[in-house]
Amino acid sequence: MVFKRQPGPLGVGGPTVDTVLDAGAVRPGGTLSGRVELAGGTAGHDVEQVVLELVARVETAPGEPGAGESGAGESGGGEPGDGAGVVAFGRYPVGGAFRLAAGERREVPFSVRLPWETPVTELRGRPLGLALGVRAEPAAGGDGDRSDPAPLRVAPLPAQEAVLEAFEQLGFGLRSAALEHGRIGGTGQRLPFRQEIGLTPSARYAHQLDEIELTFLAVPDALEVVLETDKRGGPSSGGGHDALSRFTVPHTGPAGPQDWDDLVDGWIRESVEHRESYDCHAVFGHESPAPSPPSTPSASSTEL
Incomplete structure (x- = not known):
């Protein structure tokens, strides 16, 4: 387009x-x-x-x-x-x-x-x-x-790229990217639209999820990551509301023993648990602990 x-x-x-x-x-x-x-x-x-x-x-x-x-x-x-x-x-x-x-x-x-x-x-x-x-x-x-x-060409911030690479390393694939009108409630979103990146689930989550929609909301010192989980065969497939979880990470990324793959995998597991617990109800405010920069995530051989 x-x-x-x-x-x-x-x-x-x-x-x-x-x-x-x-x-x-x-x-x-x-x-x-x-x-x-x-x-x-x-x-x-x-x-x-x-x-x-x-x-x-x-x-x-x-x-x-x-x-x-x-x-x-x-x-x-x-x-x-x-x-x-x-x-x-x-x-x-x-x-x-x-x-x-x-x-x-x-x-x-x-x-x-x-x-x-x-x-x-x-x-x-x-x-x-x-x-x-x-x-x-x-x-x-x-x-x-x-x-x-x-x-206008816009490349991802290092933290955005690291999150996408982590999803890739965990077996998720890029399905779609779109700009959707409207704001996500409970977030610090400022623009009147948001970017949604659709990801197909890895084999591990294929029986639980049809898709994860990822939205980045950056501010000067941090990156808010919103995950919208679409449950396979769940009520959301019939027009209900998908469950939302949000997490925050500094632009410098995770540090210490925790790396990006572990961090993102934890986000996915938490999102799936909330999805199963609350079904179609939106879940907000579940921020990750302020993690520390890991070693640079390795580039994947399979592109998103």
């Missing part, structure tokens, strides 16, 4: 605008840099301000109002049941007022920090099929047209 990208016009005969990102992937909470390129049209224009906007294409559940074109941090409105919409989740002024002469070319460089909850779009350089983008909005002569989004 991608955004169409081409220079965006600011009215007939007006200037055009394009957003160009520096090469390479950025991590959540990291610095995104690039430039906004403007080209003057047939007449001069007064550009009031250049604003950079982060956008994502977000899925909506059947019957839920579509995300539509919404402002940063808003759930926005589109047509009910449209299945997907574009949500803005960050706005940054990057350029002040200036006069853009007819035919003039001008670049506005920028360097902004991504939100910590920015979804991951690739794993080990392999795209996950999500659409994130960056577009520029120069207010010129009263017009507020935007450039088409430049695709």
